Amino acid sequence: xxxKKNYALKVSYEPxxxxxxxxxxxxxxxxxxFKGLEMIxxxxxxWARQHLEKLTKLILDKGYSLNIEEDILxxxxxxxxxxxxxxxxxxxxxxxxxxxxKYVKSEKNLELLKGIPIYARxxxxxxxxxxxxKLLGKYSKIMEGNKIKYYHPAENKHEFxxxxxxxxxxxxxxxxPIDYDKQFFALIVExxxxxxxxxxxxxxxxxxxxxxxx
Numbered sequence: 519x520x521x522k523k524n525y526a527l528k529v530s531y532e533p534x535x536x537x538x539x540x541x542x543x544x545x546x547x548x549x550x551x552f553k554g555l556e557m558i559x560x561x562x563x564x565w566a567r568q569h570l571e572k573l574t575k576l577i578l579d580k581g582y583s584l585n586i587e588e589d590i591l592x593x594x595x596x597x598x599x600x601x602x603x604x605x606x607x608x609x610x611x612x613x614x615x616x617x618x619x620k621y622v623k624s625e626k627n628l629e630l631l632k633g634i635p636i637y638a639r640x641x642x643x644x645x646x647x648x649x650x651x652k653l654l655g656k657y658s659k660i661m662e663g664n665k666i667k668y669y670h671p672a673e674n675k676h677e678f679x680x681x682x683x684x685x686x687x688x689x690x691x692x693x694x695p696i697d698y699d700k701q702f703f704a705l706i707v708e709x710x711x712x713x714x715x716x717x718x719x720x721x722x723x724x725x726x727x728x729x730x731x732x
Contacts, residue, residue: 526552526574526713556709561612565604566705569597573706577713586719590710594728598702606696607688609705610667613637615682618662625649625659640668640682647676647692657689670700699724 552558557570573593580589601609618641621634625645634642641660648654660666660682668682671694681694703724711721722728 523553524555526555526578562705563609563612565608569706570709573710574713577710577717582717584717584719586714586722590714590722591728594706594710594722597706598724598728601702601706602698606669606693607667609696609701610669610683611704612685613666613668615641615660615662615664615666618642618660636680637666637668637682640680641666643676643678643680644682644689644692648689651692653689653691656691657687658684660684670697670704671695672697 552571552574555570555574556562557567557574559567562570573590576589576593577584584590615637617635618638621631621638622642622645623629623631625642626649628642628646630639630642641664645659648657648659665685666682667685668680671678671681674694676694678694683689683693707722707724707728714721
């Protein structure tokens, strides 16, 4: 239980005349229920949601007997290796650019107002590079209300810490290289940390590898 409308549970009993459990020896009809967690959010890429579902089921099965060192870290290290074989499009968040015009005063000069949401800022960086690289004829600008994909890029000359693009239109000419470590942390480690924190356990950090926060 993370907070209201944010939880994972395993159903082991449903009302019945025999008062029997859903598990009987090796035979089980137990099932999981996820509410408000990342693995059921469409904003998370399918690849991440699949891994998060497996990790959450493991945490549910182990409960307070969970051994982070033995049960979680080996799996996270394997996922971290796998992520580096993925294309940015498989790892980017999905979102709707709900608010944009209110915060973006100039795309060409990149004049942004304080308080701009992360997705709008990511979209403004994309639009800025389209304009300055004269690519508007090839790619469409992201407008308020458009669907976008965004991710954490590696260090770059523009000093952009987030970048967006339109779904199914990856802009090879201007797309910034993805920061796999940051994206891995945002997609996998942060959601797992929220569950570990709910259990009163140590959270995880990531640098060159994944380890338990001291």
